[in-house]
Amino acid sequence: MLVTTHLFIPGPTKIPEAVRSAMDIRMEDMRSPEFPKFTLPLFEDVKKAFKLTNGRVFLFPSSGTGAWESAISNTLNRGDKVLMSRFGQFSLLWVDMAQRLGLNVQVLDEEWGTGVPVEKYAEILTADKNHEIKAVFATHNETATGVTSDIAGLRKALNDAKHPALLFVDGVSSVGCIDFRMEEWGVDCCVSGSQKGFMLPTGLGILAVSNKALEAAKTSKMERCYFSFEDMIKNNDNGYFPYTPATQLLRGLRASLDLLLGEGLDNVFARHHRLAEGVRKAVGAWGLKLCAKDPKWHSDTVSAILVPEGVDSAQVVKTAFYRYNLSFGVGLNKVAGKVFRIGHLGALDEVMIGGALFGAEMAMRDCGIDVVPGSGSGAAAEYFRSTTKASATSR
Ligand code: PLP
The missing domain is CATH 3.40.640.10 (Type I PLP-dependent aspartate aminotransferase-like (Major domain))
Incomplete structure (x- = not known):
């Protein structure tokens, strides 16, 4: 297995x-x-x-x-x-x-x-x-x-x-x-x-x-x-x-x-915010939208990403799993088939998030979603490069 x-x-x-x-x-x-x-x-x-x-x-x-x-x-x-x-x-x-x-x-x-x-x-x-x-x-x-x-x-x-x-x-x-x-x-x-x-x-x-x-x-x-x-x-x-x-x-x-x-709880919160912002930059660069309807609802621990009409988000998750050894969250209940979720919580840093975004790009393209290769991971990388880490704690 x-x-x-x-x-x-x-x-x-x-x-x-x-x-x-x-x-x-x-x-x-x-x-x-x-x-x-x-x-x-x-x-x-x-x-x-x-x-x-x-x-x-x-x-x-x-x-x-x-x-x-x-x-x-x-x-x-x-x-x-x-x-x-x-x-x-x-x-x-x-x-x-x-x-x-x-x-x-x-x-x-x-x-x-x-x-x-x-x-x-x-x-x-x-x-x-x-x-x-x-x-x-x-x-x-x-x-x-x-x-x-x-x-x-x-x-x-x-x-x-x-x-x-x-x-x-x-x-x-x-x-x-x-x-x-x-x-x-x-x-x-x-x-x-x-x-x-x-x-x-x-x-x-x-x-x-x-x-x-x-x-x-x-x-x-x-x-x-x-x-x-x-x-x-x-x-x-x-x-x-x-x-x-x-x-x-x-x-x-x-x-x-x-x-x-x-690390300090406030630093932990700031790290989660920064990593989440990187993911959100990627979603924007892919031309996709979050399930969260407004920035005031944005979660710093998980992003549920809406896939374009006609694509089954479960296929993206399955492809990531089998082809790239990468697990994303499936859409649940009312949003099944409509979103896939990237968890960005816990012991994570920028490079790990970069890997997840890069994997998401491959899986999405495999499933017919026309995202530009490197667009999302690149946008996140530029965001991380140009902003300061809240904490130097290594994960
Ligand atoms: N509440 C929220 C917000 C959750 O995300 C989860 C699980 O993912 C639960 C409750 C249920 O928790 P558990 O699966 O640990 O019983």
Whole structure:
């Protein structure tokens, strides 16, 4: 079976050597008296990745979806009214989960290629004088369409409406890549996973929660067991877990945090922005368009590129895979066949991005898309050459 060498899907992402070797260890005793010396500082440093000083983080042996379930089932009650918006495969799945867990979801269906409709949320929250809405949900970065939404704006909408609803954010493809300020933006639950900005294998559902969310958990009556905050807190307070933790992933997480915090989060964000700009220059030079409808939605972690009418984007992805040993993301659901996605998040630099663009040009030409060879990769190269690196950290 062929496994591509050049991985440019929007997660899982490349694992840096330091992270990989940190996980290449003997199995360890997760109940040893030494273990808390490792875990307690780890919990504190994970909080830093979310820009959180109060509250707590939970590290579940799951993917990001498990952290979603934990956030909902610990803080809300069946029948609670919540406000959500759907504009891509992941925001869609979140709505689906909320409905299946018994929440009364008010869904705003937005055009795919746009994001959280902050103005509409503001109107609805302002009109909700009895505070029936218990939580407001936002997908920070919709990975299916390459759209980033304005979470600070959403907090402002809640504040302006003097609305006490909890604010839930899906940060699966943004935390550790795109500016995210959990505390400053008053986010109550932020969900992430290990396989994107944290540059690890899949297997950790990473959930950051505010003190307000922890308070809500005390009165929430929804059924939960494996994902219970309470069980986690009881054990995490002493540096342990209620079940066997994924110790190698935790060791890898330590190394990943050392890289992220060592580079400096703001430098990490600037690097992602610069690499994303290079990709956007390439898309422009190819004469193609992004799925994101407006620059204000541009994502710095993934670009969903629209192929011309009459071309099946899945063919481009397949061709890249089989002919060039290169993986791009396929179009999902409503944008299947219409877009292919270049993931530009995690442990990447300019030359790696250049390779992906060069590969995209070959695959697109093979599929009959008339892009000028070297046009996109050249435009990105000129952009990288003429702008300054934010960080000198080698990947
Ligand atoms: N939310 C977003 C924005 C995602 O991109 C993904 C996965 O790609 C998920 C949620 C689901 O996360 P997981 O696959 O880790 O369960």
